[in-house]
Amino acid sequence: MSMRDRLRRSKKRETTEPESQAAPPPSTGPDEETVRIARKDFRRRRNAGRWRTLRLVLLAVLAVAVVAASVWVVFFSSFVTARDVTVTGTSSLGDGRIERAADVPTGTPLARLDLDAIRARVEAITAVKSAEVSRSWPHTVHIDVTERTPIAVINQGNGLQGLDDQGVLFVNCMAFPPARHDAAFALWQEVNAYMVNQPGYRWHRLHHRVHDDAAFGLVNIVEWESVTAWQAAHDAGFRARAVRDHMPFDAHPTLCRPTASVHAALQPTP
Numbered sequence: 001m002s003m004r005d006r007l008r009r010s011k012k013r014e015t016t017e018p019e020s021q022a023a024p025p026p027s028t029g030p031d032e033e034t035v036r037i038a039r040k041d042f043r044r045r046r047n048a049g050r051w052r053t054l055r056l057v058l059l060a061v062l063a064v065a066v067v068a069a070s071v072w073v074v075f076f077s078s079f080v081t082a083r084d085v086t087v088t089g090t091s092s093l094g095d096g097r098i099e100r101a102a103d104v105p106t107g108t109p110l111a112r113l114d115l116d117a118i119r120a121r122v123e124a125i126t127a128v129k130s131a132e133v134s135r136s137w138p139h140t141v142h143i144d145v146t147e148r149t150p151i152a153v154i155n156q157g158n159g160l161q162g163l164d165d166q167g168v169l170f171v172n173c174m175a176f177p178p179a180r181h182d183a184a185f186a187l188w189q190e191v192n193a194y195m196v197n198q199p200g201y202r203w204h205r206l207h208h209r210v211h212d213d214a215a216f217g218l219v220n221i222v223e224w225e226s227v228t229a230w231q232a233a234h235d236a237g238f239r240a241r242a243v244r245d246h247m248p249f250d251a252h253p254t255l256c257r258p259t260a261s262v263h264a265a266l267q268p269t270p
Helices: 003-015 033-073 095-102 115-123 176-196 227-233 236-240
Strands: 084-088 128-136 140-147 149-157 160-164 168-175 201-208 218-224 250-256
Touching: 003 084, 084 095, 095 115, 095 140, 115 140, 168 227, 176 201, 176 218, 176 236, 218 227
Parallel strands: 084 140
Antiparallel strands: 128 140, 149 160, 168 218, 168 250, 201 218
């Protein structure tokens, strides 16, 4: 065989080699193990998100339950009700008098007590200057009283009444002839019924003359807690009752403070 024939056969074999002997193509996608791991990770993250949401919901429900239970215990249950009353700050006044005036509704939950109403009832006592009312959990109402310091003592007929350094006496001397006594007294009653309900009013005492020739038929003495309270009380309601075209008496009013007080059992007070 000539050299030419051998070269021709060699080229033919090279061109006719089976394609199966060629190198396999590279992989273009993930294998099964990678897919399995990815799916498992996805399920784990999805379950974790669900548990996180459920945990938040449970915590919110628990918080609402705790708040509701607390409100019930404080405002509606019998666990923290008013059972006792303590009083401090008294000297001339007895604790029992303060407790009776306070009239604390025992058995009521402390949180529902009207402390302002209790304070107002205590401060309605003339000898009380101010009062502070507070809750002392779980069952006590505490009342701290500041008493007035009297600088004079006035005998009202039914006992001694102290006048402190802030109070003022309003003295109204009413002049009229004996024939007008009933009309004068009726007008005083009408005005007095209005004035005793004004803020700052403490007490009053009306005097009438013994002899018909006395200059004044009636003398009214009223204590007010301050000049400001007395001025405020003489408002439009007072004027509507006290100012008439034909008054049954001539009024001679004045404000004053005591400078000395004498009683059978007391020494003069400068």
